[in-house]
Amino acid sequence: MVKIGKKEKNEQLYKAILQLKDEKECYEFFQDLCTVSELRSMEQRFEVASLLDDGMIYNDILEKTGASSATISRVNRSLSYGTGAYERLFQRMKDDKAE
Numbered sequence: 001m002v003k004i005g006k007k008e009k010n011e012q013l014y015k016a017i018l019q020l021k022d023e024k025e026c027y028e029f030f031q032d033l034c035t036v037s038e039l040r041s042m043e044q045r046f047e048v049a050s051l052l053d054d055g056m057i058y059n060d061i062l063e064k065t066g067a068s069s070a071t072i073s074r075v076n077r078s079l080s081y082g083t084g085a086y087e088r089l090f091q092r093m094k095d096d097k098a099e
Contacts, residue, residue: 048075049086 020026030039044067051061058072067075079086 045071045075048072049079050090052076052079053086053090 017026017029020029034042044065047065048061048067048071051064052072052075056064058069061067061072062069
């Protein structure tokens with residue numbers, strides 16, 4: 001049996017995600033992979049990131065999403081000092097919407 005290291009396990013997950021064909025497959029995969037609580041947390045963080053990207057202020061985001069100020073702050077830190085993945089994705093989504 002070949003032992004798979006931590007990095008290789010992570011790569012397998014991300015490669016698997018890239019194999020998903022459409023939104024339905026993606027939804028079903030994450031339903032199987034994650035608990036309801038994990039999904040809700042990720043969905044909330046993504047919504048917070050989107051609202052921050054749109055220029056909404058913390059208090060309005062807190063009211064709209066129910067996210068804690070700590071969550072909003074962590075997401076904002078990712079937007080400001082992260083890898084840029086949120087920005088790339090938001091731009092692609094905006095480009096797709098414009099087409």
